[in-house]
Amino acid sequence: MWALPHPTKVGHTLMLLDTEGLGDIEKGNQKNDAWIFALAILLSSTLVYNSRGTIDNQAIENLQYVTELTEWIKVKSPSGGSSAENDGVDVQFVEFFPSFVWAVRDFTLELRIYEKDMTDDQYLEQALSLKPGNNRRTAEHNLPRECNHYYFPTRRCFVFVAPASPENMLRLESMDEHDLSPSFRDVTSRFCMLGHLTKTYVDTISRGDVPCLENAVLAMAQIENEGAVKDAVNEYQKGMQELHFPMGINELSDQHRHWDTLATKIFMSRSFKDNGSEHLKALAPPPFLLPVVLIAT
Structure with missing residues (x-):
């Protein structure tokens, strides 16, 4: 317990x-x-x-x-x-x-x-x-x-599906979440969404209100999309922090594009009803970020 x-x-x-x-x-x-x-x-x-x-x-x-x-x-x-x-x-x-x-x-x-x-x-x-x-x-x-x-x-x-390959099953507790099977992570995300939806309905009923499907879905989408942005940002930061300097500007730009693309894929795999791509837009770095990073380096 x-x-x-x-x-x-x-x-x-x-x-x-x-x-x-x-x-x-x-x-x-x-x-x-x-x-x-x-x-x-x-x-x-x-x-x-x-x-x-x-x-x-x-x-x-x-x-x-x-x-x-x-x-x-x-x-x-x-x-x-x-x-x-x-x-x-x-x-x-x-x-x-x-x-x-x-x-x-x-x-x-x-x-x-x-x-x-x-x-x-x-x-x-x-x-x-x-x-x-x-x-x-x-x-x-x-x-x-x-x-x-x-x-x-x-x-x-x-x-x-099995969360990892047979040779990795014995070390699941020490594996990073992003090293698990993408299919397994996708179902796990949907499983957690059920909890968010249940909480929304229960809270509404407890207040004495009538549950509204549209409001519940919007609330769940907000939670899931915020989590998707967090996962994507963490992946991008993790990849960029592992780079070894000094590094040329062209190579650094290539690495930035690689990790930015991967972060976007992670966001898209978890995002839910991101109408207007508002959360996807929040994921994109401002245009001045890369030059500042280069100067600081």
């Missing part, structure tokens, strides 16, 4: 909870796994379920505990010994349950179906689609998918 000052909300704490994995072969205890899953749901505003590889039938069946939630969690204290299911109050579960995010690590497939590209969320919905039919095998196939639809109507998916 990490209790951290909220990165954007003064006076609030962000609580991150990490549970042990489900299906521990040393415990071999499904009841233990069910309670872990139930506690994670009870304590979370957003439940992030992570798996590795792909969302196949086995991965969905590993979420069997979602089919047993009414056995482990009650919305009301049942009277007269009747169960929550029998009272029909399990329809209220969704009111208390967290949003659901499936994070797929080391994703190995191409996001395409029927020769068309699809988004991460569409990939999840495809995996959770139901089979037609009424036989027992079809019912067993559909049960965990139906329960996921029912209990977690708000759900997202993010697929992460």
